[in-house]
Amino acid sequence: MIGLIVRRLIQLPLIIFVVYTITFCLAWLIPGNPLENPEGRRPPPEIMQAMLEQYKLDNPWNFYWDYLGKASGVSWVMGNNDRPFDLGPSLTHQDWTVNEILAAGLPVSIALGLIAILLACAIGITAGVIGGVKPGSAKDFLTLLVALIGISLPSFVIGTALLVVFGVWLKLVPIGGWGSISHIILPAITLALPFAAYIARLTRFGMIEELGSDYVRTARAKGVSQRAVVLRHALKNAFLPVLSYLGPAAAMAMTGSFVVEKVFAVPGIGTHFVHAVLSKDLTLIMGVVLVYSTMLIMFNLIVDVLYRWVDPRIKLA
Amino acid sequence: MKLLAPFVLIFVVLLTVVYLDDEPTKADIVFVSATEIFTLDPQRMSWTQDIRMAYAIYEGLVRWNNYDFTIEPAAATWTLSQDKLTYTFKIRPDAKWSNGDPLTAHDFIYAWRRALLPDSAADYTTMFFVIEGAEEFFNWRVQKLKEFTANKDNLTSAQRATAAAKLWRETESRFDEVTGLEAVDEHTLRVKLARPTSYFLDLAAFGIYYPVYRPCVEGWVVDNSVQKKITEQGWINLTPPPFEQRRFVKLNPDTARIEQKHGWTKPAELVSNGPYLLTDWRYKRIFRIERNPYYHSQEMIQNDSVAVTSIEDINTAILAFESGRIDWLTDVGAEYEPDMLAERLAFEKQYADELKAKMDLGMSLDEAIAELPKPEPGQRRNIQSFPTFGTDFYSFNCRAKLADGRDNPFADARIRRAFVLSVDKQSIVENVTRLNEPVTTTLVPIGSIPGYVSPQGLPYDLDRAREEFKNAGWEDRDGDGLVENAQGENFPIIDLLYSSNTVRYKNMSIALRDMWQRALGVRIELRGKDSKFFKDDLIKGNFMIGRGRWYGDYGDPTTFLDLFKTGDGNNDRGYSNKYVDDLLAQAANETDPAKRMNILAECERFLFQEEVPMLVICQLVQSYMYEPGKLTGLSPHPRLVQYLWQMKVNER
Numbered sequence: 001m002i003g004l005i006v007r008r009l010i011q012l013p014l015i016i017f018v019v020y021t022i023t024f025c026l027a028w029l030i031p032g033n034p035l036e037n038p039e040g041r042r043p044p045p046e047i048m049q050a051m052l053e054q055y056k057l058d059n060p061w062n063f064y065w066d067y068l069g070k071a072s073g074v075s076w077v078m079g080n081n082d083r084p085f086d087l088g089p090s091l092t093h094q095d096w097t098v099n100e101i102l103a104a105g106l107p108v109s110i111a112l113g114l115i116a117i118l119l120a121c122a123i124g125i126t127a128g129v130i131g132g133v134k135p136g137s138a139k140d141f142l143t144l145l146v147a148l149i150g151i152s153l154p155s156f157v158i159g160t161a162l163l164v165v166f167g168v169w170l171k172l173v174p175i176g177g178w179g180s181i182s183h184i185i186l187p188a189i190t191l192a193l194p195f196a197a198y199i200a201r202l203t204r205f206g207m208i209e210e211l212g213s214d215y216v217r218t219a220r221a222k223g224v225s226q227r228a229v230v231l232r233h234a235l236k237n238a239f240l241p242v243l244s245y246l247g248p249a250a251a252m253a254m255t256g257s258f259v260v261e262k263v264f265a266v267p268g269i270g271t272h273f274v275h276a277v278l279s280k281d282l283t284l285i286m287g288v289v290l291v292y293s294t295m296l297i298m299f300n301l302i303v304d305v306l307y308r309w310v311d312p313r314i315k316l317a
Numbered sequence: 318m319k320l321l322a323p324f325v326l327i328f329v330v331l332l333t334v335v336y337l338d339d340e341p342t343k344a345d346i347v348f349v350s351a352t353e354i355f356t357l358d359p360q361r362m363s364w365t366q367d368i369r370m371a372y373a374i375y376e377g378l379v380r381w382n383n384y385d386f387t388i389e390p391a392a393a394t395w396t397l398s399q400d401k402l403t404y405t406f407k408i409r410p411d412a413k414w415s416n417g418d419p420l421t422a423h424d425f426i427y428a429w430r431r432a433l434l435p436d437s438a439a440d441y442t443t444m445f446f447v448i449e450g451a452e453e454f455f456n457w458r459v460q461k462l463k464e465f466t467a468n469k470d471n472l473t474s475a476q477r478a479t480a481a482a483k484l485w486r487e488t489e490s491r492f493d494e495v496t497g498l499e500a501v502d503e504h505t506l507r508v509k510l511a512r513p514t515s516y517f518l519d520l521a522a523f524g525i526y527y528p529v530y531r532p533c534v535e536g537w538v539v540d541n542s543v544q545k546k547i548t549e550q551g552w553i554n555l556t557p558p559p560f561e562q563r564r565f566v567k568l569n570p571d572t573a574r575i576e577q578k579h580g581w582t583k584p585a586e587l588v589s590n591g592p593y594l595l596t597d598w599r600y601k602r603i604f605r606i607e608r609n610p611y612y613h614s615q616e617m618i619q620n621d622s623v624a625v626t627s628i629e630d631i632n633t634a635i636l637a638f639e640s641g642r643i644d645w646l647t648d649v650g651a652e653y654e655p656d657m658l659a660e661r662l663a664f665e666k667q668y669a670d671e672l673k674a675k676m677d678l679g680m681s682l683d684e685a686i687a688e689l690p691k692p693e694p695g696q697r698r699n700i701q702s703f704p705t706f707g708t709d710f711y712s713f714n715c716r717a718k719l720a721d722g723r724d725n726p727f728a729d730a731r732i733r734r735a736f737v738l739s740v741d742k743q744s745i746v747e748n749v750t751r752l753n754e755p756v757t758t759t760l761v762p763i764g765s766i767p768g769y770v771s772p773q774g775l776p777y778d779l780d781r782a783r784e785e786f787k788n789a790g791w792e793d794r795d796g797d798g799l800v801e802n803a804q805g806e807n808f809p810i811i812d813l814l815y816s817s818n819t820v821r822y823k824n825m826s827i828a829l830r831d832m833w834q835r836a837l838g839v840r841i842e843l844r845g846k847d848s849k850f851f852k853d854d855l856i857k858g859n860f861m862i863g864r865g866r867w868y869g870d871y872g873d874p875t876t877f878l879d880l881f882k883t884g885d886g887n888n889d890r891g892y893s894n895k896y897v898d899d900l901l902a903q904a905a906n907e908t909d910p911a912k913r914m915n916i917l918a919e920c921e922r923f924l925f926q927e928e929v930p931m932l933v934i935c936q937l938v939q940s941y942m943y944e945p946g947k948l949t950g951l952s953p954h955p956r957l958v959q960y961l962w963q964m965k966v967n968e969r
Binding site: 030031032036037041042043044045046047050051053054089092093094095096097100101104105108160163164167168171174175176177178179262263264265267271272280 | 349353354355356357358361363364435436437439440441442443459462569572574576578579580582583599600601602603626627628629630632633634636637639640641642847849850852853870886887
């Protein structure tokens with residue numbers, strides 16, 4: 001287990017470096033100039049030039065190495081920068097650094113993502129067990145229907161519908177903003193639904209398979225109750241595919257869903273990323289991608305470790 | 318159970334975190350802005366939402382109240398010399414910064430120097446060139462910086478740092494020498510202008526001319542005894558700390574440039590002198606300002622706090638407004654905006670007589686509307702559209718050659734006139750944009766500038782259009798519905814460029830194509846491009862007809878007419894005409910305001926009756942959502958300068 005963690009942690013900077021390089025090449029190719037107000041008056045060319053030079057945007061090579069040095073903390077170690085992991089100033093939001101933007105948005109996205117994933121597990125596993133215990137029954141059909149709706153209805157439709165009903169008609173929750181539990185409920189549900197649907201299907205198939213297996217028959221033969229068979233024996237094994245899905249799902253939910261964040265005006269990181277790309281805010285793009293990829297790698301690692309913990313039979317490289 | 322443990326743990330922790338991170342108390346006014354505030358550094362502002370905040374947290378020498386500069390309290394009173402070249406501003410002795418330090422003339426000079434440094438300044442630098450010596454100083458610094466960069470490889474890094482510091486000292490003294498700015502005493506600022514500028518007060522009232530507090534902007538690290546000295550004597554009488562002890566500016570030894578870092582515009586740092594203080598700003602989450610206890614005219618401020626919620630999705634913003642938690646929605650860019658406006662119109666129509674009667678009694682439209690019964694389904698009263706200080710138009714490429722080297726048919730004014738004459742603008746605003754914007758034939762929004770009478774441009778006249786086209790040598794000679802010249806060649810296929818980001822310009826361009834094809838027998842190819850590519854093409858002149866829009870910055874026709882100056886950085890049309898340049902130069906030197914306005918009106922008449930470098934469609938409008946009578950203090954003036962401290966929510 002320790003070996004696995006150490007190996008993964010050694011791989012991490014290499015993977016991040018490759019991601020950084022590829023993202024940089026793509027981001028640099030985005031047309032436009034992040035320092036310009038697209039509809040506004042154009043500043044004199046001298047000033048534009050000075051600004052481009054200040055942010056090292058006049059030369060991709062300089063920008064690439066300078067940013068890499070600052071972001072990785074190498075510049076800090078060498079004494080050229082006053083802080084480690086400095087992701088630079090945002091190019092479009094001049095009053096903010098990328099670190100500040102991420103510090104403001106990441107906790108929001110993580111909180112929302114985690115709650116959504118927990119919600120998805122609760123809904124998905126329950127529905128999956130119900131369906132899996134009696135495949136083909138009316139209950140199974142009902143969970144299938146819910147799962148289908150969860151998967152196929154886009155978030156902005158569900159989100160807007162929830163907003164209209166609970167925000168405008170019933171006035172139960174505030175619309176837009178962030179800061180209290182009432183703000184988190186609707187976006188969490190909306191974000192959770194597609195994940196819940198997927199988890200429900202995974203659990204259902206797992207349950208059907210496990211309930212038909214030899215050890216379940218043995219348990220039944222020994223007179224174990226249906227409840228114990230399902231919850232204690234079958235579910236544990238049926239949960240394994242769900243667990244392996246949870247790694248990428250959690251990362252996906254926590255790195256911010258653009259649509260959910262936009263519909264509910266959640267100040268998370270997903271919208272920042274899309275806007276950064278649209279306005280060619282290079283420092284913000286690079287910052288978000290670096291943090292995203294680190295998070296993704298860490299989540300996969302955590303899931304692998306959990307996997308080993310839950311099922312010691314599994315060997316991982 | 319082993320499985321569930323971590324989930325339960327995470328869930329509990331999360332709920333605690335979310336719960337502890339509570340919502341601030343509701344502000345007196347809550348409004349939603351579609352776009353996040355970009356910067357609170359007044360010298361770097363260029364967006365409406367930023368400048369609106371400049372008016373709230375800073376205060377300039379004078380303040381524009383939609384008609385003149387006299388009524389509202391501002392930081393100073395002024396006198397103008399006989400030759401109209403020297404303004405002397407007397408700053409109120411009770412004007413203070415939000416840390417209690419007095420506001421002095423030096424604060425303005427420092428702020429304006431920042432704006433004039435090519436090192437880090439932004440979009441509006443040229444607006445300071447009306448000050449004597451300002452342009453010279455700017456160019457001098459640009460030149461010196463260039464020389465430094467060219468020479469830097471010959472120097473060791475230590476020498477470079479010394480040279481950069483020396484250049485910076487030179488720059489500071491140069492600024493004091495050449496520019497016409499002088500602090501006669503702590504509270505008297507004398508401004509010499511390069512030439513008589515009748516709109517200088519308007520500039521001084523514009524956000525970018527607002528003062529900043531140097532120790533805050535530069536992040537001086539000082540101990541308490543020095544801080545006391547700053548308060549007592551003013552920062553001007555102290556030697557500024559060395560650059561290592563300034564947190565927010567840096568002298569870059571490689572470029573010799575002063576680099577402004579940010580961080581000083583955050584609630585904990587920002588020192589400002591306006592009616593409000595910044596008390597909370599979390600990125601895309603909450604922005605909150607509260608009454609500034611050091612502000613000199615407390616009675617002017619109608620509310621104690623204003624919060625901006627940022628909701629980027631317009632549908633959500635409208636829902637938030639409908640749920641009643643928001644007092645003002647500043648932008649209604651939804652596709653169903655025309656339908657909402659139609660509902661408002663239906664409401665006004667039903668009660669037209671009552672409205673008129675009430676308004677005859679001296680009520681404002683909002684007051685009158687508020688007294689009417691609630692709107693029925695299919696009607697609404699909480700949206701209103703206002704004309705703005707901006708104009709929508711299509712530019713003709715006026716260069717002799719197109720970007721690909723072909724002859725440009727639109728270099729001929731007769732052809733441009735024919736194209737303008739054949740557009741039915743009323744039909745566009747009624748059926749295409751459906752916002753019923755006021756159509757116009759000239760660029761300067763009508764009625765927006767006191768003392769300026771807009772001339773008439775070209776009307777919608779199909780016969781005259783064909784006549785002009787024929788005079789230019791183009792008519793349908795073979796009866797195929799397309800025009801040919803005398804050699805029998807067809808009119809070149811017209812390249813019409815628009816930005817495809819909003820459906821507005823796509824629809825408008827399609828409508829124009831149909832009108833021109835039908836009226837003139839030309840073929841038109843639409844080229845929709847994403848805004849960045851669009852802008853590149855526009856700047857390079859790679860178009861024949863291109864979509865455009867322009868918002869004025871200050872209350873003078875030149876804020877629009879300068880677009881036609883030869884070589885102007887925003888002259889996308891590549892238009893150049895000696896008569897226009899001469900008139901603009903003449904206006905610049907004219908000291909009599911009435912004569913000056915006449916010269917500018919003649920310039921605009923010539924441009925839009927004879928030359929038509931652009932097809933003006935309409936004045937732009939802006940819709941606000943608010944409950945009439947509940948929210949008061951919004952200005953309906955086309956400049957749409959909204960002062961937050963004028964607003965008040967009246968409980969009904």
